[in-house]
Amino acid sequence: MSFDKRPDPRVTRRHLLSRSAAGLASAAAYPLFGAHALGAQPFDPNPQGASAFARTQGENGSLFRSSGQPGMPHHKPRAKSLIYLFQNGAPTHVDLFDYKPELAARHGQPVPEEFIAGKRFSTMTGEASGKLLLGPLEPFHQHGESGAWVSELMPHTAKIVDELCFLKGMHTEAINHAPAISFFLSGAEMPGRPTLGAWLAHALGAENPNLPPFVVMTSVSKGTTCGQIFYDFYWESGYLPSRYQGVKLRGGGDPVLYLSNPAGVSRNVRRGVLDDIAALNELTHQRTGDPEVAARTAQYEMAYRMQDSVPELVDLSNEPQHVLDMYGPQVTERGSFAHNCLMARRLIERGTRYVQVMHAGWDQHSSLTTELYTQCKDTDQPSAALILDLKQRGLLDETLVVWGGEFGRTPFLQGDITNRKLWGRDHHPYAFTQWLAGGGVKPGITYGATDELGMNVVQDAVHVHDLQATILHLMGLDHEQLTVKYQGRRFRLTDVSGEVLRAVLA
């Protein structure tokens, strides 16, 4: 006990930090945003600043530090950051990107038995036998040099097809939303495993110590009737430390929970209080010899800095009007998909590793002729704008963008063919489309194909674990080596399978 020693009560915060732990000094002195975030420097897969920071931090030195593989990818990454435009509810592939003239031709005819034999559908469909085929709602046209077919529902995406790599042979195992989304994001249908973002944060750490490496944003189109909820296990860290879980950037109130000081506490007042805490903690540190105390003080400092960096992040006042216009009229509405797309760009620009933008409302069991149109209107332009915006800033090469839902929708009708107002399609895990762009992916190609009705994959099938393996590969990680031991077993995102899709790598 050293209470009788009288340390100087006038000890200043900076003085104190400089002598507590080596890493803390760097935490305090580290620039608010990494240099590369300003776009001034070419992408370095192992930027000295960030990695050096990551390495000097102790286990509890920083929330946003790298770990395990300490900031080091397994191989040279093709993408520095990832944006996943997750379309919850499962977009209808045959109405958007997977053009099937034969489906149009057979509109209203019963689905041929050989296409559905032995398949299990949700209880809403039950027995698929005898269901009527439903042609695509709107005409398709070919676009760009790649000649990709896109529905008139997606006019903006149609303009950027030469940047995209369509995966038309996607298939999955789950048939209900929550398990299927969990399967995409964590590799398992049941909640509890680390999600993609947690893996990336764990393996690659943060480029910017003042912002979380894994950020999530959610939105839903107005008037959507479906009930798919955003469960927090879509961005959980599972059995990785909880500091790797996604930080939710909220659509209203404080962008990060509890970010704002309480009413009546100015930044100055708070600064003084934090200095007091730091000084008193330092006495505790000296008395106990517990390095945790210094780590705690560092986190309080980091919190203070986030109170600066986050408001700067969400402040759109310096975005030029032409950029705002690209994303469409909803861009200034917090909590809209357009706003979240722009925010995703701003985040990766500032060094966030992974942004998970989730938009719900694609579950059109009986609202294809109504809600599908709203859904496309709300998401088409912002998605395309994000690609163009990244490209014009030179960020697309180092940013991987993924667009897609948790499964597809049945080429056959759910509902009454004579009642167009209530047309719908049911869940379809056997074939669907996703697209990739940027970050080391071949642009302007289509990989994989379904049969003439869009029912089953007939060429270059891509399992969810293959997509996950490919994403990790592009981020510089080997999906078989990226493991964490929990309850005695080594777990990985891709469970026990998954092949990198070499054919789509640029």
Place this chain on the structure above:
Amino acid sequence: MGRPGALGPRTWLRRLLPQLLGVCLLSGAVLTAQEETASTPRPVDYVRDIQPILSDNCYACHGPDAQARKAKLRLDTQAAAKLDRGGWAAVIPGDPEESEIILRIFTEDEDDVMPPTKSHLTLSQAQKDLLQRWIAEGAPWAEHWSFVRPQMPSLPEVSDPSWPRNAIDRFVMARLDREGLGPSPTAPSETLLRRLSLDLTGLPPTPAERGEFLDEDSKAWSKSIERLLASPRYGERMAWPWLDAARYADSNGYQGDQDRSMWPWRDWVVNAFNENLPFDQFTVQQLAGDLLENPTQGQRLATGFLRNHMINGEGGRIPEENRVEYIFDQLETVSTTWLGLTMNCCRCHDHKFDPLTNENYFELFAFFNQTEVTGAGGSPHSAPVMAAPDVLQAAEILRLQGALAELELQGGERRQALLEEQAAWELQAMESLQSGQWRVLRPTALEADQEESALLETKRQELQAALSVASTDRSAQQAKCVADAHRAQDVFYGEIADQSASHRTQLEQLENAVPQVMVMEASLDHRKTFLLNRGLYNQPRAEVQAGVPGFLPALTKDSEPDRLDLAKWLVSPENPLTARVVVNRLWAQVFGIGLVKTTDNFGAQGERPSHPELLDWLALEFVNSGWDVKHMLRLMVNSATYRQASTRSEELQARDPQNRLLARGARYRLPSWMIRDAALQVSGLLVDRQGGEGVFPYQPAGVWQEFTFGTRTYVPDEGEGLHRRSLYTFWRRIVAPTTFFDAATRQACSVSELRTNTPLHALATLNDTTYVEAARALAQELLQGAGADENQRIESAFLRILARKPVAAETELLVGSLSRLRDQYARSPGEAQALLDVGAVPRDTTLDAIEHAAWTNLALALLNLDEAITKE
């Protein structure tokens, strides 16, 4: 039969091997365990040193899973590892040079080397050396430690017999002796009291409790232990980790996430801990209370443990698929909580590391398959369900039922009396009717509309007709008509009838308000259980019978055992796991980390105990004490080990950063729920009412809406719901209370505590209304009560929050802070008022706003000190 694989380089290897091994042996110092730095080399111990290496690196392909097994070789059993395979064997005791595993791990041939390159697993030099030494020493084998019944160890001799206070300390000191370390001095009294109070009740001591403790004689310590164990707060503290294990929540989870009312079960848990229900009964009642003979309400309620599973109400779900998943969840929860075994992988295949087969999994599944539990989506509950009134409700129901019975009796008596007056009344009635003076003695409505008048007229005519018939000749209908009319005319009878009706309505309303709790109930028909291919509900394979894994003791009842037999088996003295697993969690609760660090895994891949003999001693003591939980905690907190100071030298910190050797007291951040409860207590806001349905403390607006598409809105309570203990906070599964961090998700069983450190935590404890209001309330108490002297107020704040007085440097610093804060707020008095408006608790407006705001910030700083949120 030759050896498998390429033979080319082996001759070369064999020649070189002795040299290689020689080098290794010379390298000497070997790390015997991950965090152990043994100063004296000990003989290789299979359980401690070898099995972990084999399990981690070899079992995946050469372990219990028959389907994954390569080269038909398994290394998890002695017989297979040492089997003569026609001139070669994996392990040849005493002969490392001829043992195949040694050849394979030392070879530099990429095709031959084990573990194979593509597994991405590598053995360290130290591990290779250990394997070699082990074989050289004769390759002694042992069963996996936790699958063997603990034997009562003898108490070891120690270097300083005056240090130990009980048996625990003998084991701890013996280990320290071996490591060349000594224990730390006893912590200061006030530190000890705060530590004890937090560990046993989750709340810091009050200044008064501290005062009494310091004034007390030598018995102060044991008196405090008994006081805290007897406090109703004890059960609340013990309940939290149990709720984590039981995945308790107040909503169903998944889409819809409907609210449920399982909280009477939560209250049952709190009471069970407070009453110190022996852990074996605690187990049996929760797993099979419904199967006990004439089960009490409480015993049936206890089975809610198993029914805390999530309920999937998503459209299109197949009920049987749900039902099967609920059972998976039940059996995996039981397996983790009682056995420390991870069963999940056995849904689809044999366990990779432990001798648990796919079949074992479904044999356990069979125990839980014999219930009426349905896979319905739940609205909000799914059957079976029982009504669980709280004490007040139960009393009121009894009262109403009693009153109704009494009224029934009175009604009967009155009916009898009326019967006796019947003849006289009839005469009178006939007269009235004929004279047209029929009057309604008890008008039901002052004004009857035409329809009612018509009805009355019909009735009148009916009555008149009936009365005109002799009483002996009337039809049944006529007799009734007359009797009814007589009673309707009677004031006393009418009052009785009115009261009955109103009581009945009250009773009905009350019964509707009584919470419904999902429980277990045995099914009438035996349901067959099948092994489900890859765990898929619609792919049944061979039929299986209820049973327990063969490597564990057999069930006492071998024909048609049920859940009750399983529960009894879990807590039978023969079971090698349960007592160890549970006592290890109690240890972790008090010392911050288990003797087995992997509290959720006692299998081959779990960590070996840091103090194996101590763990066994504790496990046996637990059983021998009659599974007395309070007794075990008393032992732990009474030990000299527990009472050590948590301060440390740099050397000790470097040597044993996690304190696995227990050379000092534990020091770690409190769980977030305890941080909140402490803040409420020290600010005088804590409402100590126990039990009842979930409450809604502060939460930023909009969080629920954002998660639920606006279908659910969080409405914070007004009044005492804001300040109840965290245990009672309503737990929505899809979006847990935001005020807690590092909390279990309550979606599946969790028995290990998370302890991370992020800026998000700092933001919560600095900015959440809970803490700001607590700081304001504490500041008010200081300004109102602790004298006018600043120093006294600061001292009072320290005593409340840290249970100690400040040192001069601290007081001096805070006096400076106060003057700074006063200046800041004097310049912007509006800010002061804004701060004082945070939170619902009314403020004493006679206090100067600037002074109050300054002190509020000071209190908030103190609540956020590392020491305040840490157990020292």
